[in-house]
Amino acid sequence: MLELQNQGVTPDSPVAWEMPARPIVQPARTPERRKPVAIDAAVQRAGLTPPQLATLQTMEQFRWYLHFVRRPLFQAPIPVLFNQDASRFVVIQEDGTLDEQPTLKLRG
Numbered sequence: 401m402l403e404l405q406n407q408g409v410t411p412d413s414p415v416a417w418e419m420p421a422r423p424i425v426q427p428a429r430t431p432e433r434r435k436p437v438a439i440d441a442a443v444q445r446a447g448l449t450p451p452q453l454a455t456l457q458t459m460e461q462f463r464w465y466l467h468f469v470r471r472p473l474f475q476a477p478i479p480v481l482f483n484q485d486a487s488r489f490v491v492i493q494e495d496g497t498l499d500e501q502p503t504l505k506l507r508g
Contacts, residue, residue, distance in 0.1 A: 447469075452494065455496040455497075456481070466481055467481065489502070489504075
């Protein structure tokens with residue numbers, strides 16, 4: 401403390417108590433070790449209505465694939481299909497019709 405007073409710095413001065421600025425070092429990222437889980441196609445199709453299954457089979461002939469199925473509580477399942485380059489997606493409604501402009505929000 402005497403050294404600081406000798407330098408003209410008082411204990412009330414913010415300079416006396418500031419920590420020296422150090423560069424922030426980010427820890428090295430470890431590679432991803434989780435493996436994607438293989439999803440059985442039969443498990444994904446379980447619970448879909450017959451019209452949804454018929455539409456799904458038709459869309460698969462045009463190289464669309466079932467990516468995932470949302471299963472909201474007390475509602476019909478919502479199958480989501482993507483085209484072969486994953487640039488577009490559609491939703492199959494409960495009655496088997498396609499919703500090409502779904503309000504479904506997907507993570508990017």
